Amino acid sequence: MRPRRSALRSTLSTRDGKSRYVRWLFSAIADRYDLITVVLSYGQDRRWKKRLVDRADLAAGSRVLDAAAGTGDIAFECARRGARVVGLDITRRMVELARQKSPTDASGPRFLVGDMMAMPFRDASFDVVTTGYGLRNVPEIAVAVRELARVLRPGGQLLSLDFDKPRNRVLRVIYFSYLTLVGSLLGLVMHRDPDTYRYIPESLRNYPGAEGVARLMRDQGFAEARFEPVLGGLMAVHVARR
Numbered sequence: 743m744r745p746r747r748s749a750l751r752s753t754l755s756t757r758d759g760k761s762r763y764v765r766w767l768f769s770a771i772a773d774r775y776d777l778i779t780v781v782l783s784y785g786q787d788r789r790w791k792k793r794l795v796d797r798a799d800l801a802a803g804s805r806v807l808d809a810a811a812g813t814g815d816i817a818f819e820c821a822r823r824g825a826r827v828v829g830l831d832i833t834r835r836m837v838e839l840a841r842q843k844s845p846t847d848a849s850g851p852r853f854l855v856g857d858m859m860a861m862p863f864r865d866a867s868f869d870v871v872t873t874g875y876g877l878r879n880v881p882e883i884a885v886a887v888r889e890l891a892r893v894l895r896p897g898g899q900l901l902s903l904d905f906d907k908p909r910n911r912v913l914r915v916i917y918f919s920y921l922t923l924v925g926s927l928l929g930l931v932m933h934r935d936p937d938t939y940r941y942i943p944e945s946l947r948n949y950p951g952a953e954g955v956a957r958l959m960r961d962q963g964f965a966e967a968r969f970e971p972v973l974g975g976l977m978a979v980h981v982a983r984r
């Protein structure tokens with residue numbers, strides 16, 4: 743259930759609170775998610791996702807997991823390049839929407855409902871794991887990164903696309919205010935609720951940022967972990983090797 747506006751920050755500060763809120767939020771917005779993504783990114787999101795997939799060592803038949811797959815953009819892009827793809831998401835409605843887009847033959851991704859912090863896959867099941875805006879949304883990033891490492895084969899790749907936040911304090915305040923304003927307007931127009939997309943800046947407050955995520959990946963056993971700034975450093979693509 744959606745918490746009152748004043749409670750959002752404290753809700754997101756606990757593991758259970760964030761978990762419940764994220765489940766509620768993505769179920770509520772799933773049917774408009776594709777449109778919202780285009781609007782919020784000024785049409786750039788597809789390009790960023792292609793950039794992530796370009797960085798993946800994909801060959802025909804590569805086993806790919808797209809974690810927090812949403813409606814499946816990254817999963818479909820990997821499948822188009824010949825990979826065998828599983829998309830996993832905790833929100834049932836997102837999985838239903840992704841399945842509706844899937845081709846009926848065996849070339850398309852398979853979509854499953856599941857939690858990327860405790861996945862139903864054996865160790866070393868995948869050559870490549872991708873996640874788009876996934877790590878910022880889990881209650882414990884370190885647990886998710888460890889789980890993503892577990893299902894990757896040694897030498898396999900983890901790729902992640904997500905927001906970053908400016909290191910400069912003044913720029914950060916401006917950026918968060920901008921996201922809050924745009925998010926509130928969009929929430930009002932799309933859901934008659936200005937709070938819906940205030941979640942993005944709020945989720946960034948406790949997010950360790952691109953450098954912190956790279957460090958976390960190394961701490962969780964990735965031999966290499968680097969990131970490329972996207973959109974002047976407001977977003978980042980991480981590439982890590984197990």
Ligand SMILES: C[S@@+](CC[C@H](N)C(=O)[O-])C[C@H]1O[C@@H](n2cnc3c(N)ncnc32)[C@H](O)[C@@H]1O
Pocket residue numbers: 764768779809810811812813814815816830831832833836856857858859873874875876879880881
């Ligand atoms: C912002 S959407 C991103 C969807 C898609 N990857 C994309 O880039 O368009 C975040 C997704 O993470 C999913 N999610 C949140 N927590 C999750 C978890 N613990 N395990 C799996 N999926 C999760 C949500 O259901 C939602 O679909």
